[in-house]
Amino acid sequence: MRFKFKIIFYWLKILALPRFDSREKIERHQAKQLKKFARNVLTKSAYYKLFIKNGELDLTDLPMISKSEFMSSFNEINTQGILLEEALHVAIEAENSRDFKSEINGITVGLSTGTSGKRAVFLASEDERAIWVALVMSRVIKPKIFKRQKIAFFLRSNSNLYSSVESSLFEFKYFDIFKPMSELLQELNEYQPDILASQPSILTDIAEAQKKQIVHIQPIQIISFAEVLHESDKTELKKIFDSKLSEVYQCTEGFLGVSCAYGTMHLNEDFIHFDKEWIDDELFYPIITDFSRHSQPVVKYKLNDILQIKKEACLCGSKFMALEKIIGRDDDVLIFSGKKIYPDLISRRIALQTNSFNKYSITQVGPMELQIGIECDPAIYDSLIKVFQNVLVTLFEEFEISGVHYDFQNKVDYTTGSKLRKIKRFNYGN
Ligand SMILES: [Zn+2]
The missing domain is CATH 3.40.50.12780 (ANL, N-terminal domain)
Incomplete structure (x- = not known):
């Protein structure tokens, strides 16, 4: 009481x-x-x-x-x-x-x-x-x-x-x-x-x-x-x-x-x-x-x-x-060649292009490596890959970043209880 x-x-x-x-x-x-x-x-x-x-x-x-x-x-x-x-x-x-x-x-x-x-x-x-x-x-x-x-x-x-x-x-x-x-x-x-x-x-x-x-x-x-x-x-x-x-x-x-x-x-x-x-x-x-x-x-x-x-x-x-x-x-920010890309920028650009996914994640796993998981109807997966790739390529061009590798998969790794962040960067040694 x-x-x-x-x-x-x-x-x-x-x-x-x-x-x-x-x-x-x-x-x-x-x-x-x-x-x-x-x-x-x-x-x-x-x-x-x-x-x-x-x-x-x-x-x-x-x-x-x-x-x-x-x-x-x-x-x-x-x-x-x-x-x-x-x-x-x-x-x-x-x-x-x-x-x-x-x-x-x-x-x-x-x-x-x-x-x-x-x-x-x-x-x-x-x-x-x-x-x-x-x-x-x-x-x-x-x-x-x-x-x-x-x-x-x-x-x-x-x-x-x-x-x-x-x-x-x-x-x-x-x-x-x-x-x-x-x-x-x-x-x-x-x-x-x-x-x-x-x-x-x-x-x-x-x-x-x-x-x-x-x-x-x-x-x-x-x-x-x-x-x-x-x-x-x-x-x-x-x-x-x-x-x-x-x-x-x-x-x-x-x-x-x-x-x-x-x-x-x-x-x-x-x-x-x-x-x-x-x-x-x-x-x-x-x-x-x-x-x-x-x-x-x-x-x-x-x-x-x-x-x-x-x-x-x-x-x-x-x-x-x-x-x-x-x-x-801070650890959500993607960094390529010392240039920072804020997650909000990416998610906004993607939202402008498409809403047909259930969820997605973009993870930077290496200095130039991106892993992209898209959870969606398998029938539209290939077309979504193109949309995501276009958004990212255009964005990176604006920042004069080149040479990024993309690795796509048709699922989002999601561990229940973990904080799911759409866009994140792993500490890969920096
Ligand atoms: Zn107010």
Whole structure:
């Protein structure tokens, strides 16, 4: 019960936040939050307390870190005196036994592999979990006072962080995506959710099943998270389900943003300060400092996501930083002779030419080697090869890239539970 009160407490606190109707207000709020964060949280971190001088913290003095330093300095960064070895042990044990009580002294321990496959351990206290739930409630799922909403949540593993969204306002069912899809679809059909939340590759599978009348569900809202939602998938989902579609930009490092009624992704700048490492005048890597984290501070943490800034103001009126697009993870980018090709560019070009495939994947397996899997009706496979090849050849010509080898197959290698990315690059030695 205490946990529910905490959620309500933080939810009211979020509702009571001032209206951020100008950039100045957001910046002033962040400066105030940073001071509080330094005083209340960073003083407890062996790693960060050295940077606080006379109770003041200058963000510019702090080192920028990425996942590998975040892990190698785990013991010094976290404020709970938890050792990496102990946390890893608890997290792996929980994952293996699928007994999801992975806690150390009331702190939830979560394991993430991310797209790189490298392990990282994340800590979350009860308060942090309550803040997360309150944020999701206020930004993504609007509670309906007189109707309990049923949420179907498709996840790789049931972390305690997510299963906490349960109250008189919500009913929550977790679908383990390690299970066979046919079983999940049956369960989903029985459950009849009001809200469907999943990664896009699963959402499109569910949409496909709905189209084939294997499932019959009428969710009022669809929430996409964990992977980039491609424009073509968005159109397809909207066509099949007549539901509100919300895109959540969430990773293990934090709840970073959510799309507005106009479909624009806005970053949660009232909780997270975003610095930008510019790639060109539109694209950047976000560097985040999350004021809502206490047990394991996330400070000047560089993500390997590539974001494209939206230059015009969004029509919804929000002053929070707006994105044109989440381009993808760094390891989604194809690199030929040192030239980068962003996955979004390829998927958009393909979407303009054809929609007759079920799904496809493009994987760079060598410096000049592409493996292309197209799942489609065998009768049109040969013609699709031509379409894909034309798109790629034309695109590469524009980038003055030549000598790429294509290897086609009539299937998409798909391991259930893995994050399916349409376009990816294997680390083949770089
Ligand atoms: Zn907007």
